[in-house]
Amino acid sequence: ETGVTQSPTHLIKTRGQQVTLRCSSQSGHNTVSWYQQALGQGPQFIFQYYREEENGRGNFPPRFSGLQFPNYSSELNVNALELDDSALYLCASSLYRDNEKLFFGSGTQLSVL
Amino acid sequence: SQQGEEDPQALSIQEGENATMNCSYKTSINNLQWYRQNSGRGLVHLILIRSNEREKHSGRLRVTLDTSKKSSSLLITASRAADTASYFCATGAGTALIFGKGTTLSVSS
Numbered sequence: 001e002t003g004v005t006q007s008p009t010h011l012i013k014t015r016g017q018q019v020t021l022r023c024s025s026q027s028g029h030n031t032v033s034w035y036q037q038a039l040g041q042g043p044q045f046i047f048q049y050y051r052e053e054e055n056g057r058g059n060f061p062p063r064f065s066g067l068q069f070p071n072y073s074s075e076l077n078v079n080a081l082e083l084d085d086s087a088l089y090l091c092a093s094s095l096y097r098d099n100e101k102l103f104f105g106s107g108t109q110l111s112v113l
Numbered sequence: 114s115q116q117g118e119e120d121p122q123a124l125s126i127q128e129g130e131n132a133t134m135n136c137s138y139k140t141s142i143n144n145l146q147w148y149r150q151n152s153g154r155g156l157v158h159l160i161l162i163r164s165n166e167r168e169k170h171s172g173r174l175r176v177t178l179d180t181s182k183k184s185s186s187l188l189i190t191a192s193r194a195a196d197t198a199s200y201f202c203a204t205g206a207g208t209a210l211i212f213g214k215g216t217t218l219s220v221s222s
Contacts, residue, residue: 004155033208042201042212043156056208090155099210100144104155 003027006091006105013081014113021076021108023091031055031097032074034066035090037107043090049074050097078110086112119202119216126220132189134216136202137182143205145178145185150199150215159187159200192220 003026013019025032031050035043045058049068063079072093078085088109092102120135138145144163148156162169162178162185169176175188189196199215 033210035212040214042203042214043210045209045211048208058209088153092156097208099205099208100161101146101158102148102156102210104148104157106155107153109153 004091004093004103004105006089006108008108009106010109010111012111012113015081015083017081017112018077018079019081019110021078021089021091021110023074023076023093023105025072025074025091025093026103029093029095029103030072031094032068032072033092033094033099033102034074034076035092036060037088037090039087046076048097055097081112083112086110119200119213121216122214123217124219126192126218128192128194128220128222130192130220132192132196132218132220134187134200134218136185136187136213138185138202138204139183140204140206142180145176146203146210147174147176147185147187148201148203148212150201152198156201189218192218194220194222196220 005024007022033048034046037043047057048055052068065077067075088107090107092104146161147159150156160171173190178185201212201215203210203212
């Protein structure tokens with residue numbers, strides 16, 4: 001088990017709503033990344049935060065946004081939810097920005113109806 | 114888009130047998146990592162191999178890397194039922210890790 005915790009574990013929303021997912025990083029890790037994993041697929045990179053600043057972004061629209069706090073916890077916000085946003089959302093923390101070893105949380109399963 | 118592609122997509126073996134899964138990638142890399150994911154849960158880092166390494170061992174895991182063929186393989190020896198999971202290779206691309214679609218391994222007792 002890693003020291004990365006995510007909440008909630010499951011969430012059901014309807015199309016058009018907004019959602020906030022939370023992540024608490026492993027102690028001492030100043031970098032957090034968020035990934036989206038659709039059923040049967042590998043995780044896809046959404047963005048990375050390093051010391052409270054966005055440090056890279058994948059091919060996701062601006063309605064996906066994030067925050068990292070001084071204690072290195074993090075949030076992922078998704079506005080105007082679409083059916084295709086249904087997925088497992090994974091948070092991963094690391095000691096450095098180079099992604100040489102990511103520590104993943106157990107994820108939040110989001111269902112959009 | 115996905116950089117790594119694992120092969121096979123699914124693999125079923127008996128306990129005690131060896132499991133080999135392969136990964137191909139498209140661009141030059143600094144390192145390649147393998148992760149395991151138990152059903153519906155987070156990923157666990159297994160092993161990292163750098164581009165100047167050809168083989169690396171960790172317990173029952175052996176990873177090889179052939180940069181000329183842009184491919185890697187993960188061998189799990191003496192498989193156990195607890196090894197049942199999905200296995201992903203991942204390569205770095207700036208701040209992102211790019212994952213393949215994974216190999217689903219089923220080990221039956």
